[in-house]
Amino acid sequence: MGFDFLRSITSVFGINMGRRQTQNITAIIFDKKGKVLSVGKNSYVKTHPMQAKHAHKVGLPEKIFLHAEMDAIIKCRNLSRAHKIVVTRVTRSGKYGNAKPCPVCKSAIKEAGIKNVEWTI
Numbered sequence: 001m002g003f004d005f006l007r008s009i010t011s012v013f014g015i016n017m018g019r020r021q022t023q024n025i026t027a028i029i030f031d032k033k034g035k036v037l038s039v040g041k042n043s044y045v046k047t048h049p050m051q052a053k054h055a056h057k058v059g060l061p062e063k064i065f066l067h068a069e070m071d072a073i074i075k076c077r078n079l080s081r082a083h084k085i086v087v088t089r090v091t092r093s094g095k096y097g098n099a100k101p102c103p104v105c106k107s108a109i110k111e112a113g114i115k116n117v118e119w120t121i
């Protein structure tokens, strides 16, 4: 499975991207066999208590809007099977951007027990 798969899954989920969103960030959680357990998207309007909890924990309380990694973790029903999280950022022009998880998401990923983290650059 290469990054072309990720680009297509990202563009599929990007169809509902709001007009104001210029960056499309998607986080995908995989199990050990490479099966997709959940897909998360960033939002500029949605919040979540888990986002707020980790934002406060790492001293960035202004980061209230839902990040893709957080969304994927919240949606994952089998976190115990979560093996890897891959974060992609695709710009409107279709190029990859830096999707390195921020401190808030790093905190959530650590708490979720996901050891492998990959992102587009």
Ligand SMILES: [Zn+2]
Binding pocket: 067, 068, 069, 101, 102, 103, 104, 105, 106
């Ligand atoms: Zn984040």
